[in-house]
Amino acid sequence: MAVALALLAVKRKRRVMLIEMNSTSRVAPLFGKSTNKQELVALAPGLTGLNLTPGACFEEFVLKQIRLKILYNTFFNNSYVRNFVDAIPGLDELLMLGKIYELERLTKGLFSSEPLYDLIIVDAPATGHGLSMLEVPRVVESVVKVGPMHRSAGSMQALFSDPTKTALCLVTLAEEMPVVETAEFAAALKAGTKMAFGPLFINALMPTIPEVNSLDHLPDELAIYRNYYELTRRRANLNKQYVADIKKRFADFERVELPFLFSDLAMPADFDSLINVMGRP
Amino acid sequence: MKAAKVFLVCGSGGVGKTTVSAALGLALAQQGYTAAVVTVDPAKRLATALGIGAIGDDPSPVPVKAAGSLSAMMLDTKRTFDRLIEKHAPTKAKCDRILSNVLYRKMSDMMAGTQEYMAMERLYEIYAQGKYDAIVVDTPPMQHALDFLEAPQRMMRMLNNSMLQLLLKPAMAVGKKGLKFFEKGSRTILKVFDKITGFDFLQDLSEMALAFQDLLAGFEERANQVNNLFKNPECRFLAVCTTTANSVSETELFASQLGSYGYALSDIIVNRVYSGKVPAGEVFAADKLALKRCLGAGEAEVVAQNFANYVPLIRRDKKAVQRMTTLVKEAVLSVPLFDADVHDLESLGRIAEHLTKLVNH
Numbered sequence A: 001m002a003v004a005l006a007l008l009a010v011k012r013k014r015r016v017m018l019i020e021m022n023s024t025s026r027v028a029p030l031f032g033k034s035t036n037k038q039e040l041v042a043l044a045p046g047l048t049g050l051n052l053t054p055g056a057c058f059e060e061f062v063l064k065q066i067r068l069k070i071l072y073n074t075f076f077n078n079s080y081v082r083n084f085v086d087a088i089p090g091l092d093e094l095l096m097l098g099k100i101y102e103l104e105r106l107t108k109g110l111f112s113s114e115p116l117y118d119l120i121i122v123d124a125p126a127t128g129h130g131l132s133m134l135e136v137p138r139v140v141e142s143v144v145k146v147g148p149m150h151r152s153a154g155s156m157q158a159l160f161s162d163p164t165k166t167a168l169c170l171v172t173l174a175e176e177m178p179v180v181e182t183a184e185f186a187a188a189l190k191a192g193t194k195m196a197f198g199p200l201f202i203n204a205l206m207p208t209i210p211e212v213n214s215l216d217h218l219p220d221e222l223a224i225y226r227n228y229y230e231l232t233r234r235r236a237n238l239n240k241q242y243v244a245d246i247k248k249r250f251a252d253f254e255r256v257e258l259p260f261l262f263s264d265l266a267m268p269a270d271f272d273s274l275i276n277v278m279g280r281p
Numbered sequence B: 001m002k003a004a005k006v007f008l009v010c011g012s013g014g015v016g017k018t019t020v021s022a023a024l025g026l027a028l029a030q031q032g033y034t035a036a037v038v039t040v041d042p043a044k045r046l047a048t049a050l051g052i053g054a055i056g057d058d059p060s061p062v063p064v065k066a067a068g069s070l071s072a073m074m075l076d077t078k079r080t081f082d083r084l085i086e087k088h089a090p091t092k093a094k095c096d097r098i099l100s101n102v103l104y105r106k107m108s109d110m111m112a113g114t115q116e117y118m119a120m121e122r123l124y125e126i127y128a129q130g131k132y133d134a135i136v137v138d139t140p141p142m143q144h145a146l147d148f149l150e151a152p153q154r155m156m157r158m159l160n161n162s163m164l165q166l167l168l169k170p171a172m173a174v175g176k177k178g179l180k181f182f183e184k185g186s187r188t189i190l191k192v193f194d195k196i197t198g199f200d201f202l203q204d205l206s207e208m209a210l211a212f213q214d215l216l217a218g219f220e221e222r223a224n225q226v227n228n229l230f231k232n233p234e235c236r237f238l239a240v241c242t243t244t245a246n247s248v249s250e251t252e253l254f255a256s257q258l259g260s261y262g263y264a265l266s267d268i269i270v271n272r273v274y275s276g277k278v279p280a281g282e283v284f285a286a287d288k289l290a291l292k293r294c295l296g297a298g299e300a301e302v303v304a305q306n307f308a309n310y311v312p313l314i315r316r317d318k319k320a321v322q323r324m325t326t327l328v329k330e331a332v333l334s335v336p337l338f339d340a341d342v343h344d345l346e347s348l349g350r351i352a353e354h355l356t357k358l359v360n361h
Helices: A002-011 A054-066 A069-075 A079-086 A091-105 A127-143 A148-160 A176-192 A220-249 A268-278 B017-030 B045-050 B077-088 B092-100 B102-110 B114-129 B142-159 B162-174 B176-181 B184-197 B199-231 B245-260 B281-295 B297-325 B345-360
Strands: A016-020 A041-044 A047-051 A119-123 A167-173 A196-205 A255-259 B005-010 B034-039 B069-074 B134-138 B235-241 B265-273 B331-336
Touching (some): A002 A016, A002 A119, A054 B184, A079 B142, A091 A127, A091 A148, A127 A176, A127 B102, A148 B184, A176 A196, A196 A220, A220 A255, A220 B281, A255 A268, B005 B017, B017 B069, B017 B134, B017 B265, B017 B345, B034 B045, B045 B345, B077 B092, B077 B102, B077 B114, B092 B102, B102 B199, B114 B134, B114 B142, B114 B199, B184 B199, B235 B245, B265 B297, B265 B345, B281 B297, B297 B331, B331 B345
Parallel strands (some): A016 A047, A016 A119, A196 A255, B005 B134, B005 B235, B034 B134, B265 B331
Antiparallel strands (some): A041 A047
């Protein structure tokens, strides 16, 4: 979904930064690139990718303070410091969110106030871990009363809770468990952060196909056709039922319904059908 | 009582791990086990999957019609941490000192690896009680699954950190102004951390961390017990995956990383599989004619085109399942994509039917 949104934005001539937080990049291979470091990757014209990891964010932060890589390697690049960082609650999350904050503040040049990126899209961790991460700035700001950690957390909280700057977009499937979980997640986010919500994406909706009545009479050797027909019809009905449920639970959300794809998303062109739906007014 | 079988169910987010964990618990209960399912994922999916209102840290019985029984529980990280401190603190005063520390109270579950460590602790608590002869653990999503295994060592390294003894403790004693007397390396490290956290926070952290030093022996003993549990032949690592390229390659990576720890992936459950024999070109053409004779031209076209849409998925899934068979010593089980929702005990039973082979060996 994050990739589809990024491609749509690029199509509309925006300069986009697409951020993921995976142990290895899932985005770069889609564009025929490879990276195993935290580095800016030119994915396509107007689209830059970045895979954030806590260790790389820490290294980058420290190097900004001490400048010399040799000093970093001598004093910081060891298990003692790493274990110590582990013991600082919320630091990993603050470092990664801090990197996003820093990217948002980048401008085109020293004397320009124009942002370097029109849009920063973050492919956040799945519900449980995503919620924990998003709550870190608020918790840190309230518990750590003074000092740089308090100030950093406060700045991040201000950015992420500014509805003119940040929107949280939820993605769900039209099935019981994803819908219930998404509703709980939205409620927890409303309570635990002050983030504004963007569109709710309802993904992988089965197509509606015409009714065929006489399938029971098909001979056994054609059973596979009947089975897959029934699969499509029943799942489409299930999806329809839960789309109605979603409309009630998320009545104040903008909703975007996206089709089920009968092939894998292996390259940018595979996203066209999603982008065409997302881009409709 | 015979030692319990433990099933550690691992996988990426969104592959159906919680649903499969719940179904496995049900399959075990149906086979006569006194089974427990524990979720450590912060999202509350397990209650929904089992069709019960809510579950907490204490076991909730699940109303199954089975030869055995099924209970469900959800890890409460903070509560488990509190219990651990109460158990291992040498005195009540030291216990109270930690429990009242503001950083501990508000932020302890934000320390890296704490949730995974408490999950291990809870698993061991349940295992040691001896009430259950089968325990299914629904672990956090795959990226963190190895954190789960490393949790005991990681916690020990955090508590036993030389930086605390050699650097932080003396630094707190002399205060920020005294740092100039430290040697260059220590000064550099402390200055950077001062910029990250501030000296005041470092002091609070130092107090909390030093209080934990008294618990070290108890935590170490528990870490060894958990490691022994992982090495027990009755403890099995299962991976749940789907057939997408990402899920397949992540499962392969996980299997390889498990191997580097000296563990082996016992079983793989491939979820939401499209299966069936795809007819070859000429056969498909003949089938279309047969459909036309049975249904009429218009309806035959609808049915044939619908099936043709699934052919790439059926082929993809067949290859994915074959790839998975090279990774395990026991079984690869395929669970089909059902035409109905799976969100209660009855529908979980459909998945449980596909898992009985796993339960019986």
